[in-house]
Amino acid sequence: MPDFSPQQTACLIYNPVAGQGDAQADLDLIRSFLEPAFDLDIRLTSLEIGANQLAHEAVERGAEVVIASGGDGTLSGVAEALVGTGIPLGVISRGTANAFASALGLPLAIELACEAILDGVTRMVDTARCNGLPMVLLAGIGLEAEAVARTSREAKSWFGTLAYIWAGLQQLGEMQPFLVEIETPDLLLRAEATAITIANAAPPTSVLAQGSGECVYDDGLLDLTILIPNSALEALTAAFTLYYSALRSEASGRPDIGHLLTPWVRVSTQPAQAVAIDGEVIAQTPLTVECVPRDLKVIVPIAQLQQALL
Numbered sequence: 001m002p003d004f005s006p007q008q009t010a011c012l013i014y015n016p017v018a019g020q021g022d023a024q025a026d027l028d029l030i031r032s033f034l035e036p037a038f039d040l041d042i043r044l045t046s047l048e049i050g051a052n053q054l055a056h057e058a059v060e061r062g063a064e065v066v067i068a069s070g071g072d073g074t075l076s077g078v079a080e081a082l083v084g085t086g087i088p089l090g091v092i093s094r095g096t097a098n099a100f101a102s103a104l105g106l107p108l109a110i111e112l113a114c115e116a117i118l119d120g121v122t123r124m125v126d127t128a129r130c131n132g133l134p135m136v137l138l139a140g141i142g143l144e145a146e147a148v149a150r151t152s153r154e155a156k157s158w159f160g161t162l163a164y165i166w167a168g169l170q171q172l173g174e175m176q177p178f179l180v181e182i183e184t185p186d187l188l189l190r191a192e193a194t195a196i197t198i199a200n201a202a203p204p205t206s207v208l209a210q211g212s213g214e215c216v217y218d219d220g221l222l223d224l225t226i227l228i229p230n231s232a233l234e235a236l237t238a239a240f241t242l243y244y245s246a247l248r249s250e251a252s253g254r255p256d257i258g259h260l261l262t263p264w265v266r267v268s269t270q271p272a273q274a275v276a277i278d279g280e281v282i283a284q285t286p287l288t289v290e291c292v293p294r295d296l297k298v299i300v301p302i303a304q305l306q307q308a309l310l
């Protein structure tokens with residue numbers, strides 16, 4: 001049974017410069033799917049007015065459904081504005097990495113994403129608060145934050161996902177271990193680390209979040225992965241191990257990769273490190289992250305819900 005009737009007003013928040021596709025052709029395709037069913041209120045993002053602001057405005061106007069279409073920045077920005085509102089979020093991913101949709105098991109093809117929205121089935125997913133800021137996917141300290149900071153919009157347009165991989169490899173060569181103190185309800189840990197990732201949800205390609213091999217987005221817990229390699233080569237092999245852990249949904253078992261599950265965590269580092277939250281470098285350590293169970297309503301394909309109920 002659909003959770004909402006597709007006769008409603010839906011606000012479509014659309015980034016016209018996301019990804020490498022033809023933005024006008026993609027928008028025409030989306031309209032051809034959705035307009036017969038929805039009263040579609042289309043809002044384009046701009047450099048001045050971003051996805052998060054447009055989504056807050058849609059909530060204030062009383063939108064019954066909000067659909068986000070763009071890259072991970074656009075999707076996270078919209079999701080963060082919908083946290084706690086109960087308004088269903090539709091996702092049409094058109095970005096470079098498409099981490100957001102992959103992490104939540106949502107279709108990447110525009111046609112399949114539109115079909116899922118038309119079916120109207122929703123699922124509650126966890127979110128998190130990171131130094132008071134909303135977070136849906138993950139916070140990266142160290143390697144990840146530096147790689148994000150290095151990847152320019154021009155590089156993403158030209159090289160797509162390769163731009164992220166290239167930035168990550170460059171960063172490995174220059175990595176600087178730092179001292180870290182990690183506090184959870186159960187432990188207090190001090191170590192030297194190269195990267196720490198605190199994930200609420202993460203796709204297999206977010207290798208630095210794969211300490212457990214599987215990040216579950218509605219378990220009420222955060223996955224903390226800590227990388228403690230001694231050299232750039234060890235860091236590279238650890239990253240490959242993590243990637244294969246994710247593909248097999250198994251923990252890596254490497255001694256230089258630590259992992260724990262926790263409802264909240266406090267991380268301080270010496271020296272202070274940049275923090276990327278959902279792909280944007282917007283904070284610094286010290287950092288407090290807490291999971292907020294099931295407070296974002298996401299439209300999912302019927303098959304995903306059926307699988308979850310098995």
Ligand SMILES: Nc1ncnc2c1ncn2[C@@H]1O[C@H](COP(=O)(O)OP(=O)(O)OP(=O)(O)O)[C@@H](O)[C@H]1O
Nearest residue numbers: 018019045046047070071072073074095096097098
């Ligand atoms: N009309 C616009 N013109 C130029 N830049 C824009 C416009 N609308 C949004 N942006 C910029 O797009 C960025 C967000 O891009 P988004 O994440 O959606 O796509 P992407 O970068 O291609 O994908 P990904 O994040 O998956 O790599 C923001 O930095 C925002 O300022």
